[in-house]
Amino acid sequence: MTESPPDSPPHSPAESPPLELSVEDITVSYPNGHVALRDTRFRLESGRICALVGVNGSGKSTLFRAIMGFVKPSRGRVQVGGRSMQSALKAGLIAYVPQAEEVDWTFPVSVWDVVLMGRYGYMNFLRMPRARDREVAEESLRRVGMLEYRDRQIGELSGGQKKRVFLARALAQRSRIILLDEPFTGVDVQTETAIIKLLRELCAAGHLILVSTHNLGAVPEFCDWVVLINRTVLAAGPTEQVFTQDNLVRAFGGVLRHFKFDESTVQKHDEKAVTLLTDDERPLVFGKGGHLEYSHREGKEDVLAERDEEEAEAAAAPEPRSR
Amino acid sequence: MSDIFPPLLTPLHYDYMLRAIVVSGLIGAVCGFLSCFITLKGWSLMGDALSHAVVPGVAVAYALGLPFAAGALGTGLLAAAGMAFVKARTPLREDAVIGVVFTAFFALGLLLISINPSGVALETIIFGNILGISDFDIAQIVVVAAATLLVLGLKWRDLLLVCFDPHQARALGLNTAVLHAVLLALLSATTVAALQAVGAVLVVAMLITPGATAYLLTDRFSRMIGVGMALGAGTSLVGAYASYFFDGATGGCIVTLQTLIFLGVFFFAPKHGLVRLRQLARLRGHEAAQPAPARTPAAQS
Amino acid sequence: MPPLLDALLEPFRYPFMVEAMLAGTAIAAVCAVLSCYLVLKGWSLMGDAISHAVLPGMVLAYFFGLPIALGAFLSGLFCAVSAGFIRANSRVKEDTVLGVVFTGLFALGLVLFTKLKVDLHIDKVLFGNILGLLPGDLRATLLTSAVVLAVIVALRRDLLLFCFDPAQARAIGLRTGWLYYLLLSLLAVTIVVSLKAVGIILVVAMLVTPGCVGFLLTQRFGRMLWIAVATAVGSSFVGVYSSFFLNASTAACIVLTQALVFVGAMAFAPKHGLLRRRRGAASAST
DSSP, X not given: OOOOOOOOOOOOOOXXXXXXXXXXEEEEEOTTSOEXXXXXXXXXXXXXXXXXXOOTTSSHHHHHHHHHTSSOOXXXXXXXXXXXXXXXXXXXXXXXXXXXXXXXXXXSOBHHHHHHHTTXXXXXXXXXXXXXXXXXXXXXXXXXXXXXXXXXXXXXXXXXXXXXXXXXXXXXXXXXXXXXXXXXXXXXXXXXXXXXXXXXXXXXXXXXXXXXXXXXXXXXXXXXXXXEESSSEEEEEEHHHHSOHHHHHHHHGGGSEEEEGGGOSSXXXXXXXXXXXXXXXXXXXXXXXXXXXXXXXXXXXXXXXXXXXXXXXXXXXXXXXXX | OTTTHHHHHHHHHSHHHHHHHHHHHXXXXXXXXXXXXXXXXXXXXXXXXXXXXXXXXXXXXXXHTOOHHHHHHHHHHHHHHHHHHHHHHSOOOHHHHHXXXXXXXHHHHHHHHHHOTTSSOHHHHHHOOGGGOOHHHHHHHHHHHHHHHHHHHHHHHHHHHHHHOXXXXXXXXXXXXXXXXXXXXXXXXXXXXXXXXXXXTTHHHHHHHHHHHHHHHOSOHHHHHHHHHXXXXXXXXXXXXXXXXXXXXXXXXXXXXXXXXXXXXXXHOTTTSHHHHHHHHHHHHHTTTSOOOOOOXXXXX | OOHHHHHHHGGGGSHHHHHHHHHHHHHHHHHHHHHHHHHHHTOHHHHHHHHHHHHHHHHHHHHHTOOHHHHHHHHHXXXXXXXXXXXXXXXXXXXXXXXXXXXXXXXXXXXXHHHHTOOOOHHHHHHOOGGGOOTTHHHHHXXXXXXXXXXXXXXXXXXXXHHHOHHHHHHTTOOHHHHHHHHHHHHHHHHHHHHHHHHHHHHHHHHHHHHHHHHHHOXXXXXXXXXXXXXHHHHHHHHHHHHHHHTOOHHHHHHHHHHHHHHHHHHXXXXXXXXXXXXXXXXXXX
């Protein structure tokens, strides 16, 4: 069921020196004493796409804010390439793609204005765009396929288009580290594919990409590194090592829906078992032969008996089934 | 001809009228610029609050013989700090916090003036007194207006980014706390200047109506600034001139004019006007089978 | 009688002081009850807007010889309704629309006032004049306050649900449109009544501060109402009484007393209070 992890794109010979983002034992607590993150620690290197995975309330967004310097950790620090976060931000090392809800879409700014905002760090005191800034902004818009919309007011775009514009802004910023907060919510499938393709290219060019998501299915598709958090780091490392069933169950606890097809609720099963883990609250699952699956066996004994009879009949005349 | 024009030109023969008209125009332009930020940031109540909160400062400054701008700026910023303090330490909604703090400040001003009636006339603060403005007051206004215009003119792109997307501003290494404070300080300073022209109650109109009108006319922020400034300056010039015929209700004339223009634009703006929106809705009704074009952003706020 | 006590009781010997205290108490009680709903619904700016917007109505009513309270009520309501219309039909934010409309109406009121040369005492409209009640004013104030209070008390649960969760209110079959206009009308009537006590500019304090005090001190709506009423009535009494000795604006004294109570509530609130938080933070860090 799970594809083998995609071949990671060949790392281009480092055109720029490697860069490291290190989160060093940070603890973030709010004034009311609530501790959102405790002793959180991990390191990431450039040339990776890293997923930050956790349930709602696990401290994902707090960690993002701490990395961006929006909240001050009560202990510990975040460093980029050996320098403090504040100086890294000043140096334009970090770009941020916000969630759709964080943006006021009624603002009278056009697509072009938004992308130029990514260039502020390169502009002079007056933030007057120069030819180079226009060039980069244009190229970034072309790269996400939004150049023809450059004069649209941002509220007049679809969800996927909005996301692409903010991605273009991050591109225009030319930062080595890009943070994306839930980039796939409210986005159509084509945009999702396009964004993933773009992220892979950026990664190959030596960027470090940190994506916060609760969309588990997408993670092994395009992330080569995973940090699992729930108030603290539960596991961090290469996707194949970290994205294990045990770890996910630990990270998600009761939130995760868990289907094991070697003990189907409604039918006997051959030994080619798969386990489906999902954070979708109520996924609809069909078992072999298109029968509805239930999350628990208890109370479904009569259904199971019925399926047994059907299978016994079918066994008399087996037919090949395609999944 | 000669019967009609001389009465219309009489205001311009008086020195005090000319001064009032020019000073009003200057104040209107500054307020128009700032109003673009205030409307987009949703700070209308904040503008109203600061314009009332400066009253005790003005009263104290007059009593002690200090420049009124200094006193007003002092209590204005004190009120802003007070709101931030209460907001951070109570679970109350922001609008309630603003309401509690600014009325307390205004009441304090009222108390001071009622105890010491020989100081400043309350009417001057509440309704402004641009027709009887002193040279010293004009000098203060020019300084405040020039400083505000300078800061806004230089840093409007940064301030726009802080209003629009504070996270991105942080990500670029801008100091958002400082920029936020700058905007508040500019608001207080402009309030002080506008107090002279239209008075404490109507300052908030100068600080939002031009911006709101411009917002209905354009989708580009740079154009919105131009339109807002032109509207602010134009209505102030005409309003101050017209107040000659309305027994000196300068603030009333300026703000009534601004509101009438807002209403005109609300109905007849080319893209976002009510008539145009209704027309579009009708067209869409006819072409119900066709996929609808992108909605105007109003529905999403 | 000892001279000190005699001096302290002196205000009560003047009928105008006693009348002012009675009227102040009634007005404070109504405003306090309403303020609990406004604070929860986030309508502070609405209170500010309606209170300013009554001016043109008052001037016109005076000019045409109609009851001033009626003119004030209608023009306050007009402000709320027209702002609602503009908000629904344009992309401008709600607070901006309210600001544009109420300042426009207030400015119109000023222009009419100077042009029509009406004999209205504008400073009394702006800052209140509770010490100079006319004969009949007291009775009208008490009566109106009683009616408003009765309506709010009778419909308190409906109004609470409307403020807390309008969708649910609609779902269980309450007519929310009707409740919206009812609350607006109650607000407008209350403002018109309170103008006598504190004037146009400070009415909003009466309509926000007591509710905030109640909100800080308890988490039950019933108790919040009582605390707000106690705060407002107490402040009103203290304000009127102290203004006699300070020879200062009565409105300012009332509002400042309320503000002091608010500061006290902020410091000593059982759950959210500053002292409590200090202790909470100290115990959390150990």
